[in-house]
Amino acid sequence: MNVPEILAVIFLGLVFGSFSTALVYRVPRKQNWVAKRSACTSCKTKLSFPDLIPVFSWVFSGGRCRHCGQPVSWLYPAIEILVLVLCLVVYRFFGVTGEGLFLMALTPLLSALTVIDFQRMILPDQLLFSCFILGIARLGYFTFTGQFHTFSDLFMPYLLAAVFYLILSLALRYIVSTALGKEALGMGDVKFFFITGFWLGVQWMPIFFIIAGISGVCMRIFWRIFVKTPEFPFGPALILALFSLLLLQGPILK
Numbered sequence: 001m002n003v004p005e006i007l008a009v010i011f012l013g014l015v016f017g018s019f020s021t022a023l024v025y026r027v028p029r030k031q032n033w034v035a036k037r038s039a040c041t042s043c044k045t046k047l048s049f050p051d052l053i054p055v056f057s058w059v060f061s062g063g064r065c066r067h068c069g070q071p072v073s074w075l076y077p078a079i080e081i082l083v084l085v086l087c088l089v090v091y092r093f094f095g096v097t098g099e100g101l102f103l104m105a106l107t108p109l110l111s112a113l114t115v116i117d118f119q120r121m122i123l124p125d126q127l128l129f130s131c132f133i134l135g136i137a138r139l140g141y142f143t144f145t146g147q148f149h150t151f152s153d154l155f156m157p158y159l160l161a162a163v164f165y166l167i168l169s170l171a172l173r174y175i176v177s178t179a180l181g182k183e184a185l186g187m188g189d190v191k192f193f194f195i196t197g198f199w200l201g202v203q204w205m206p207i208f209f210i211i212a213g214i215s216g217v218c219m220r221i222f223w224r225i226f227v228k229t230p231e232f233p234f235g236p237a238l239i240l241a242l243f244s245l246l247l248l249q250g251p252i253l254k
């Protein structure tokens with residue numbers, strides 16, 4: 001067991017977790033999520049150092065703002081813990097490698113997309129675009145490390161895969177929407193399929209559709225029993241399928 005590596009991953013996981021909570025709060029409200037410092041959502045006091053320590057600040061303040069005493073949702077520390085755990089899982093599969101770091105950087109985006117889709121039934125374009133750019137950067141990294149000769153050698157199969165995912169998801173959207181008589185697969189989901197092509201490539205497509213389908217059905221049943229609203233988010237099922245396959249696929253670079 002490499003203790004310095006694990007401590008570094010824990011630190012990174014907490015930073016990414018904190019970033020993810022900022023995304024969940026700011027992106028749907030159309031706030032700038034890159035530069036601005038966090039503030040209390042009730043009294044707007046700018047948060048200072050002790051407030052910004054992930055998870056611990058929430059526990060030690062009893063889940064309330066230190067300045068105005070308003071409760072802070074448990075969702076924020078829960079997201080921070082989720083991202084931390086996901087980063088540790090990635091570390092278990094990939095160690096501290098370039099590929100592993102790309103997947104760790106993807107976890108705050110996927111976690112934020114999941115929470116926002118559950119809350120608002122949307123997959124915001126800004127976050128989808130960030131996943132897309134990160135995926136392209138990862139392909140660039142594969143080229144840079146000499147696994148493939150040129151960027152286009154590598155890029156073209158993934159681009160074709162992405163187009164393939166896009167066409168199939170549009171067909172699926174049409175079929176399911178027609179069968180149900182209402183919009184079934186949102187355009188955010190369709191965009192997510194497209195981006196998945198750049199991360200997974202075409203050979204993992206059948207199993208991606210199977211895992212996404214099964215988890216979608218399970219979540220649909222859960223939704224019908226516990227949430228009971230007619231609308232239902234499909235994004236989390238897609239995200240679960242993508243992330244588990246990225247782990248199962250293991251390091252491409254050997």
Ligand SMILES: [Zn+2]
Pocket residue numbers: 040041042043044045065066067068069070
């Ligand atoms: Zn406050």
